[in-house]
Amino acid sequence: MALKALYFWRREPPVTTVAQLVAYVESRSKYVAQTTLYGYIKTRAGTRYVSLYEDPLFAKSVNIAKWEIYMTCLCDMATYATAGIARQAMARPGELEALAIHIVDSATMAEEIPAERPQGFGDIREAYAAHAHATAWNQIEPEKALFENSLSALVEWAPIADELKIRDVEIVKNSMRHKWKKVREQFSGALDGESVLADWRSQDGQEPESGAG
Template identity: 35%
Template sequence: MTTRTPTQSSLLGRVTGLWQVLHEYLFAGARRNKAPIVDPAGLRHFVQTRASYIAQTSLYGYLRTRAGMRYPELFDDDPFVVSINIAKWHMFLACLSDLSVYAGGMLRLKAPGSSVDVGRFMEELVQSILDETGVPEDAGEEYPAHAERVMARVRASVWRDVTDDESVFVESPEGLVKYAPIVEELKALDDEIVRNSVRFHWQEIRRDMRELLNAQAVLAQVENAPSGPGAPTSMLP
């Protein structure tokens, strides 16, 4: 049996970490699909996967742009890799926050006559995503508090006031500026460009939701769910 030296083990860990990041970045788009959103499960999948996609492409794209040809060298620094992972998870929460509010607003906008409590439905949908994600080991100690802020925003949202534009996409541009492991002086120089880049990425996601979301079908499934004694208390399947 071959025994690795500490140097070899460290190098292997860095290479593995670099490959994981590159794999997430390069193949994030491949995990998306263009299936019509006709039920709660479909909406949940859309929100979860698109939030992850924007988080990864925005963060890794910014790092790659800033580092240029030295991008792989970033992973020679173990503390920096830790910072990347923490930033990745906070960006996911920021993107989840923005897209969840937009999705809830589109449900109300596209199905104004539905009797479904969109607020309660979106609370359950977002909470189910957070429950499935849990608290990742590499997310840092501030992750749970950030997750709770996501839920607080969903609870406080006034769905009839959400418009079909970029106005609710405020957490993700701020999140990239705040959490990206780049020196503050450089982030100050990049601030406007970085924020606009994230906003630009969301344009495609909004187009997808407009085309794919059948709000009446989604809410009809919620409205027609079994009720009464013994029925599930959740609005999700």
């Protein structure tokens, strides 16, 4: 099953609610994952790009890669978005931890289980919850470093021969860095951290009993 359709890439209204934040993170993660994966394959395949998809094994490999790269992009973007809340609003670490987990949980639970990932996304949610709990949300690392996992996932999962990947690593990573840079620029202008935090606080029982400090 294909990922849900990408939102049209345009200037969005301010992100002021938790639901809007989840939708923003989801749509931008899918955009980055799909455009960089398909762009890399098309560049390497050249004129064979369309005919490659006639091979069922190749098509399956692309679909597997699509989901794995998207999941990593989603987790990276969830961390970045939550760090944005921390910069704009006086949020407690436990609130930020719970919000980050909520973003990933909501986005993954909204997806039907794809044939390429029959185990579902429970492992993603579990791993991200552990990551969120271990994160010092008020001492977050530089923005660019937050996206290193998705850069590595693109190289790892793209169905390209290893001997070619070795030569392509920096070019491929830079293509994704460029996409993320645009996402960060748009998000910084769209996010209303105070409003999102207020909306989050209005939802009962969202903060864990303790969080990373």
